[in-house]
Amino acid sequence: MPKQTFFNLPPDKRDQLIALAMNEFADNDYESASLSRIVARAGIAKGSVYQYFDDKADLYLYLVELARQRKSEFMAQRPMPNRGMDLFAYLRWQMEQSVGFDLTDPQVAKLGYRFMRAPQPIKSRAIGQAQADAHAYFVKLTQQAIRQGSVRKDVDPRIAAFMFSAVFTQLADFLMAYAEPDPAALAQGRRRAALKKKAMRAFDQIMTMLERGMAVAPAQRKKERR
Amino acid sequence: MPKQTFFNLPPDKRDQLIALAMNEFADNDYESASLSRIVARAGIAKGSVYQYFDDKADLYLYLVELARQRKSEFMAQRPMPNRGMDLFAYLRWQMEQSVGFDLTDPQVAKLGYRFMRAPQPIKSRAIGQAQADAHAYFVKLTQQAIRQGSVRKDVDPRIAAFMFSAVFTQLADFLMAYAEPDPAALAQGRRRAALKKKAMRAFDQIMTMLERGMAVAPAQRKKERR
């Protein structure tokens, strides 16, 4: 956890530092990320980082936690459309939000995904449960769906959870590459609406595949979509 | 590419150097991997590395290429059982091989997977096509399958390819964790046969899911399995 001094900082400065640090840890592994680079870009003294954080790991884990929060907030801001929907409708909605976040704030998203593959020692210092949670969460969802009859009884929830998280994890990267092969154009933010539409169609197809793969009566489910 | 001097080395020495370097780059990302550690373990002079390779990146990319080759060779060594089988039968066979390789040579496999997430600058220097290849390959396979009528016409081959590679990439890790939650027991190599069986059943279910998700008549496909 950051020290109080960090929260006493003027918000501008604090936000800038967070942003620069996020970029550094999004673009580099924990080991390779460099505090020196961060402070150089932020134009602050090296020692100052240690006024705000205990050490490198403390800063990193704070950023990870922040990334988790940002995503949660993003996803919470649009309420679930329909309380009684089934697993696939729910996941469809959720992945849509998730991908939306990844496209909106790609650096923060990258940080999050990179954390999932971080070495265990650093991970075990994390406060939240991030990754393990994701798996456990998918397992629970699938179990519910089986009970509710929307997923086949012979599906192993752990395996379903794996499918979801494997796809989830790499979805944003794929959708960006899929929708816009030329990164330069995307960087300029041109035709964003068109891109989003294309990405959404791809996403839709992916969800349909997963649904058909697990659902009790795939043919019927298709109608409920959206 | 290694310099000629490297290929002039006595095979024993060369192989040992490769093995040690593979381990280093499998356990650390590119930036964190240390040439010093490699030469220390290999008992060779630091300067020698620069007789064999241009620089760190040159060595790394050679190892990546080598890992790709090793996997190809492993997979080629057991011939496809049935020439005329459809996409899913074929992928099932192929993934089985891939997972088999990952379990047989985990370090080399790790190197490969780590490369997929390497920073772009280093990736773009790669000779082989590794990752892009995998995608293109799946696309081609899917296109064939559509033509042959085993995959729905409304499936976008690129999307199918994404599904395959997303699942592929994380399969070995999952299967190992799934089949044996306790890593200590696994290290002891006990009950390896039982583990493999359990992993194979999980794998089977995953393939079925993918198949159901894309195939023309999912219900019928199930019978052909194995």
Next chain:
Amino acid sequence: MPKQTFFNLPPDKRDQLIALAMNEFADNDYESASLSRIVARAGIAKGSVYQYFDDKADLYLYLVELARQRKSEFMAQRPMPNRGMDLFAYLRWQMEQSVGFDLTDPQVAKLGYRFMRAPQPIKSRAIGQAQADAHAYFVKLTQQAIRQGSVRKDVDPRIAAFMFSAVFTQLADFLMAYAEPDPAALAQGRRRAALKKKAMRAFDQIMTMLERGMAVAPAQRKKERR
């Protein structure tokens, strides 16, 4: 010298700060001792130290002076038993007091002994005369003793002073190790009385050796002991 602000502090706070700083400088030499550690433990602001003292050296030298005073006070609090006793009886009494102080307040004593070996630049800023004093004091005592006939005329007072201070300086450390080889037991404060007795017998023997070494008629002196 501390600034006036330091003496304006509430006594509790001042004493606590002194105690913590004493410990830090007792356990580390001047260079390695850390103001940061002190203020962290004391829960005061870093800047405050500079309100009280000019700099690190100022604080340190104040503590050294304080340690000297504490020892003086400790030794003054039990009056000399016999006004007319000779040098050795007097030193015996004095060393007893000194060792008593070292055992009573080991941290303060440690600070003092450490100061004796401090680098010259820092030492020369000292206000009190601490070490030089000790030597001068022993010289004076010996000169008196020679005049009174209890020490040989051919003894160089400076040399005798050296002997006394060499033994003095290392006495407490030795006695503790001698009386109780197992530091764990000592920490528990068990058998403190027994230890003290054992230490005192050793101390007695040391004094006898010094006495025999310098006294006019060593054989006779022995009777006066205790």
Next chain:
Amino acid sequence: MPKQTFFNLPPDKRDQLIALAMNEFADNDYESASLSRIVARAGIAKGSVYQYFDDKADLYLYLVELARQRKSEFMAQRPMPNRGMDLFAYLRWQMEQSVGFDLTDPQVAKLGYRFMRAPQPIKSRAIGQAQADAHAYFVKLTQQAIRQGSVRKDVDPRIAAFMFSAVFTQLADFLMAYAEPDPAALAQGRRRAALKKKAMRAFDQIMTMLERGMAVAPAQRKKERR
């Protein structure tokens, strides 16, 4: 232990580095001594130190060992005058050598004395036994002397050992200050012979005091001296 690379250095360079490092560790505690200062003075690259030594402690302990050797060699070079001499004659000879060394090579001697007071963790990595040895050695000598009848039976060998080592440790410092109050003159090496003579007379008196303090028949022993 230094790495081989260190011994491969040209002797001039190696000796200079040793000399500079000796000075640094003679003038500063282990913690306070600075590798940066050493390399700056030596005009070599920082990294080079790590070509020669594992780390700071490795360098330090090597220097300590070297200091021990230097002293041993110095002391061995003048053979013991008389094989059958008693404890005090022997110690007199030995201390004479020791002081001679301290005066000849004060920096090396300082390093040695400073090591005796080094914190336990660093000490326990030492190869030689240095300090513990000194005590044990004096104990053994005293025991022999008691058996041979030259030391009183009621003398505790451990206490005698303490006296010897307390005096030993501080002897050189004292003798230098005693013989020459003005350090500037001493630095110039002027009147070295006169100084030595004065120091030796002081030393002689110290030995006599110790002898009288412990010997069976102090009055008689005096004749045997020298």
Next chain:
DNA sequence: GATGAATGAGTATTCATTCAT
């Protein structure tokens, strides 16, 4: 062709001190 010493910029972290609030 191999060596391995030398280099100097790089790393995270700690420090005493300053100064605006």
Next chain:
DNA sequence: GATGAATGAATACTCATTCAT
């Protein structure tokens, strides 16, 4: 009078790379 954030030089140590032998 107290605070505590900011500073930048200091620390030990690691690194990839070069080059004379």
